[in-house]
Amino acid sequence: MLTFNKVSFRWPKASTYCLNNLDLTLNQGERVALVGDNGAGKSTLLRLAAGLLKADEGQITLNGVDLSQLKAQQRAMSIGILFQEAEKQIFHSSIKDEIAFGLKQRKLTREQIDQYTEQALILCELTELADKHPLDLHAGQRRMVAVACLAALSPPLLLLDEPSRDFDAHWLRIFEKWLAHCQQSGTTILTISHDLDFVARHYSRVIHLSGGNIINDGPPSCVLCTEELQEPGELPSPTLYALNQALSLNYPDTPEEWSHSWLNRMR
Numbered sequence: 001m002l003t004f005n006k007v008s009f010r011w012p013k014a015s016t017y018c019l020n021n022l023d024l025t026l027n028q029g030e031r032v033a034l035v036g037d038n039g040a041g042k043s044t045l046l047r048l049a050a051g052l053l054k055a056d057e058g059q060i061t062l063n064g065v066d067l068s069q070l071k072a073q074q075r076a077m078s079i080g081i082l083f084q085e086a087e088k089q090i091f092h093s094s095i096k097d098e099i100a101f102g103l104k105q106r107k108l109t110r111e112q113i114d115q116y117t118e119q120a121l122i123l124c125e126l127t128e129l130a131d132k133h134p135l136d137l138h139a140g141q142r143r144m145v146a147v148a149c150l151a152a153l154s155p156p157l158l159l160l161d162e163p164s165r166d167f168d169a170h171w172l173r174i175f176e177k178w179l180a181h182c183q184q185s186g187t188t189i190l191t192i193s194h195d196l197d198f199v200a201r202h203y204s205r206v207i208h209l210s211g212g213n214i215i216n217d218g219p220p221s222c223v224l225c226t227e228e229l230q231e232p233g234e235l236p237s238p239t240l241y242a243l244n245q246a247l248s249l250n251y252p253d254t255p256e257e258w259s260h261s262w263l264n265r266m267r
């Protein structure tokens, strides 16, 4: 679905490339997490994938079409983005209007706009807040408004930058419910995250970016407990894998597999 073919990118005035000759393919319906140290180039990669930046070298394609050839409106039909500072992508004075805005750009009927807005409000558990001004909400709720805008549009490709940031346990549960809904409907998801427990819970493939290069790409059980990610200053091991290491268990990916392994060992 999304392909980076030998992509390099250098920020203006920077002496070195931020991304180097990068090859990457995301297949339809894949859930991919992008991890790595601060400054590794994750957000830059996401912006390139969104078509907000242009590669200096190489080519990025979306369903076989060169991304740079697509107009902004065509990209918006296919790609939904959640920025790290999601509140900066909110412009309207009520949550309802904010959600309806993207739908209006698609020239849907009034009934369709109302229907999809209501469905997104329900899915994101924002119905009671629908008439509130987004600035009257706390950070987690505001982030959920940005999520609801994506939920209403249901784009086939989601690019999420640190999505679990700002959520307390209540809103994280709602967000994860939406994410599971997207996974079930075959949405392709590329997510940047420093929260490795969140990554271990939801992603089937993890890419470790370091200094603008992919240094690891595979299932979470192979990538999340590598030495490179465990170096001081890097991201801490997710709880499940840390527990595996401490107890010398193999590396099951889910709590269910973990308890099965643990029970087997106790026998």
Ligand SMILES: Nc1ncnc2c1ncn2[C@@H]1O[C@H](COP(=O)(O)OP(=O)(O)OP(=O)(O)O)[C@@H](O)[C@H]1O
Pocket (backbone or CB within 6 Å): 011, 012, 014, 018, 036, 037, 038, 039, 040, 041, 042, 043, 044, 045
């Ligand atoms: N707008 C910009 N102008 C110039 N340089 C930038 C810009 N944005 C990022 N950079 C540089 O590009 C490099 C990669 O930054 P990027 O934000 O992509 O990393 P990241 O892996 O997303 O980091 P973080 O986890 O801290 O968000 C860094 O050296 C950063 O200073």
